[in-house]
Amino acid sequence: QSALTQPRSVSGSPGQSVTISCTGTSTDVDAYNFVSWYQHHPGKAPKLIIYAITQRPSGVPSRFSGSKSGDTASLTISGLQAEDEGDYYCCSFRSTNPYYVFGPGTEVTVL
Amino acid sequence: QVQLQESGPGLVQAAQTLSLTCTVSGGSISSGNYYWSWIRQPAGKELEWMGRIYSSGAAIYNPFLETRVAISRDSSKNQFSLHLSSVTAADTAVYYCARLVSTLIFDFWGQGILVTVSS
Numbered sequence: 001q002s003a004l005t006q007p008r009s010v011s012g013s014p015g016q017s018v019t020i021s022c023t024g025t026s027t028d029v030d031a032y033n034f035v036s037w038y039q040h041h042p043g044k045a046p047k048l049i050i051y052a053i054t055q056r057p058s059g060v061p062s063r064f065s066g067s068k069s070g071d072t073a074s075l076t077i078s079g080l081q082a083e084d085e086g087d088y089y090c091c092s093f094r095s096t097n098p099y100y101v102f103g104p105g106t107e108v109t110v111l
Numbered sequence: 112q113v114q115l116q117e118s119g120p121g122l123v124q125a126a127q128t129l130s131l132t133c134t135v136s137g138g139s140i141s142s143g144n145y146y147w148s149w150i151r152q153p154a155g156k157e158l159e160w161m162g163r164i165y166s167s168g169a170a171i172y173n174p175f176l177e178t179r180v181a182i183s184r185d186s187s188k189n190q191f192s193l194h195l196s197s198v199t200a201a202d203t204a205v206y207y208c209a210r211l212v213s214t215l216i217f218d219f220w221g222q223g224i225l226v227t228v229s230s
Contacts, residue, residue: 048218
């Protein structure tokens with residue numbers, strides 16, 4: 001199974017912006033606008049923060065935004081806050097089973 | 112607010128069957144356009160989708176696991192379960208249950224349960 005590619009870690013100071021990339025292939029990220037992003041704090045349930053590339057569920061702060069260009073989707077956290085520290089995973093729908101593929105996760109550190 | 116909670120043994124002997132249950136509260140597993148999934152993450156590796164079951168009971172599995180995995184549901188208890196047979200050390204992972212909306216979005220997850228396969 002081919003996973004999506006994410007940077008292992010990113011960091012930024014409070015108030016800064018960070019962007020996490022998620023690179024796939026022509027059968028997943030490039031083929032569909034069905035990329036979602038999840039925030040995970042260890043020991044807690046992963047939380048959906050972006051779906052369908054750019055959509056934020058109710059209650060997710062507007063500092064989280066998503067985009068896509070070709071086979072790469074991106075998550076941007078603007079105005080970084082201490083509580084944004086954690087792991088972030090991308091997920092894409094695929095054209096063939098297995099229908100869902102995830103990235104390895106990116107650790108966000110607030111300096 | 113929908114909540115999911117995994118339960119089951121944290122230690123399974125190699126070659127045996129791993130069985131976990133996900134209890135759902137705040138919503139019925141038998142209604143709505145929802146699918147109920149299992150996802151796992153071995154230490155240091157990416158999340159792996161294992162399969163999903165619809166409210167009707169129809170299930171689809173990851174083909175890489177299809178010969179060993181089964182997902183079932185108990186509507187009377189609002190639970191769904193994972194059964195993974197012939198486990199090896201490679202099946203040691205944190206196992207999550209999650210709700211899948213419109214086949215595209217995992218909108219609610221459990222906090223996960225660590226299962227270790229011992230030899």
